[in-house]
Amino acid sequence: MTTANTEDAAKQIAAKLETLLDSQTEIIPWEQVDYHWKQKIESAIASDTPPSYLIYPHTQETLAQIIQTANEQRWAVLPCGSGSKLNWGGLVKNPQLVISTARLNRIIEQATGDLTVTVEAGVKLADLQQTLKQHNQFLPVDPAYPEAATLGGIVATSDTGNWRQGYGGVKDLVLGLSIVRTDGKIAKAGGRVVKNVAGYDMMRLFSGSYSTLGVICQLTFKVYPLLESSQTVVLTGDANGIEKATATIRMSSLTPTAADVLSSGMVHQLGIGKGIGLILRFQGIPESITQQSNQVKMIGQELGLIDSIYREDEENPLWKRLQELITISQTESSVTAKIGIIPTQMISFIRQLDQLTDEQGLGMINLGSGLGSLLLESEAVLSQLSKLRSLLETGQGFLTVLTAPKPIKQQFEPWGYRGNALDLMRNLKQKFDPNNILSPGRFVGGL
Template sequence: MNAIAQTLTPIVGDSNLYQGDTLPPLWQERLKRAYGVDTITSTLVCPTTIQQLCQVMESANTHNWRILPCGNGSKLAWAGVGKPVDVVISTQNLNQVIDHAVGDLTVTAQAGVKLADLQPILLKTNQFLPLEPAYPESATLGGIISTADSGSWRQRYGGVRDMLLGVSFVRSDGQLAKAGGRVVKNVAGYDLMKLLTGAYGTLGILTEVTFRLYPVQEASGTVVLTGDAEAIASTTQTLLASALTPTATDLLSSGLVKQLDIGQGMGLMVRFQSVTKSVQEQSSRLLDVGQQLGLQGTLYQDSDEVTLWQSLPEQIWGMPQSTSITCKIGIVPTAAVMTLTVLDTLTSGTGLGLIHAGSGLGKLRLKPETVKPETILKMREHCQSHSGFLTVLEAPISVKQQLDVWGYSGNALDIMRQIKQKFDPKTLLSPNRFVGNI
């Protein structure tokens, strides 16, 4: 037993600490993939109480141990490779729902609660949390916040930080801090919730989170239009300028349309969720618009619709251990169709692309055996030329070592470093994993 284990075992117990060969196989695989190593020397710690987590962080701060915070570890390989760490802290055992205020439409839960476990609890009161993260069966609330991982529902409900009302987190020195609250209200001051969202664990370790909830709608229907890119662009523009109120509006590359077996050419998936009559009327109006422009239209309902929306993220993300290259992109919404056309051209139709039409945010999945780093750089150059970005989330280590994963070209890097210095002066949390090797 090394010095780290000797220090932390009295805090968390033998059953919640793993080293070397005692690491669960799945954790070994994910850590090896994240750091591109053959042997894992880090110690995995899984505190069962917030007090234990604070004590672990206090010990790490005292001994200057580098820390990698995570939930279930399904996104350890996302973004920057980072420096090997001494201790991996998982919040998977902090998995209690603290309070579901049905009347206030809010829920407070520990960061290790899995979304897949939370949603059935909320559905009992006809409420839900409109998030569709990668790897939904294993994604924890803390991991979803740390990676800002939302999904197609952002068209109606916004992103992760729009739903987040309050957080508790452990600072790098082991002290517990709080921001926000448990009620829906506007507050002035330093918005820590937005800072922690998408920070990849570089500023603190989330312990408890409070989200706003929404009522489940009476009916749901999805219109899928496929065909010529210009017709898809025109239909999308008409839709976004209309009085229709979709909950999801996604543009699909021709490769993704083919993979889903929903038609030919580029695609537009639009989901309506409301009372039955409204869903029927809105779906009919959109199908008419598509038909006038020569697009093939199909209405998905009931189990067919559920299967369709389950298949879409599965095609983009695959399995957490997959060798594909997955990128997050952003462009001005008006350039979305053009961007998917560029993707089809650069990858000869093998690349899978999804862009949320309202926000211009999206995901790309590329095959490393057919796509070179130069292709990714060309795609990034296109995105940046349209006021956007391209970040490589998942990729083989050999690919990540050939390019700047984040590709950040803005002017806020100094501010980011100053914030990092305030929250984590010893640079112990997720070292070198974030933008600019923060």
């Protein structure tokens, strides 16, 4: 598309939008978009042709009008929150509009006694946690970019983090949601109590949908009381010892709220020992924490592993550093990925990761679910990705590329899905987004 044609298209879009936007809605032409937003958007789209506008609706109703108009005009839309995960998944094909829910940031209702909270999608997790803390409550998710991440973006990418061990995934915390459909209608599902009804399980369907079926505008979460005390135990050593320790802990009555196996590269970067690592967080009453921590130490000592204890001021920085290492790329060629594997095979995979990357690859896998994260930085990253995906798929697992330079995503399909549910996903996409305007190309199979 020539520059003149692009400008004409932008003017036509602006003319259509002017009739429906309220006075508070911010509509920013591409040439006026902030440099950091431009970087995020350019890394998320397939072509070199930028979108015409970045739009911040301030109400759910205005958001619905914009989506309805985009659908009628066949404008491709890239929805997002703060943009922290905008470049996760596949490259989006030719979006005309980027629509941010960052200004939909009201905490609508906090039912303290019911342990629920209802928020708009643009509320930042960090802000919600501060509000909940005033009532001795919290939402147990620990996503990438926790200071910037919005709740809509966290659910759309199903980005739970380390608390998965104790509290389940994001989809297990969502009691209800509202979404803007492509026809402009606002549809609601669930509520402040869990209730099964006939039809789609919308909370699970939209968790991890990457805004390809609808735009999340409101959410109700189950929250939890703040825990009285916390302590982290780390075991490090040879792979055989860590493998036996994970098997013992998995079969025990121990109840860590976070539990992850760490690659040798991750252990080295954290400065917590040598070899492969196992990191466990215990939270609750002090007596229980002490008892469980001592039990883990005994398991480690019997297997010749080195143990370390992190308390109070040492503990939170350790988990923060862990999250930063696995999500924040250090070079322009870095690749981050989400992986899944049968839990009993995770140590074998970590061994192979260490061998393939000369212990430079960073890996972390949840003890219970087998879900994890990778960060690779190498000139041979394409070869490494292919080999690691093959290893995981052999063990009935998967590797999904989250962030990577455009040339990598153009050569290495980010999702690599080979299961039998693709026809079902296509049917769902056709039902929810028949004109294919929502994040086209971002999801599995180019959906």
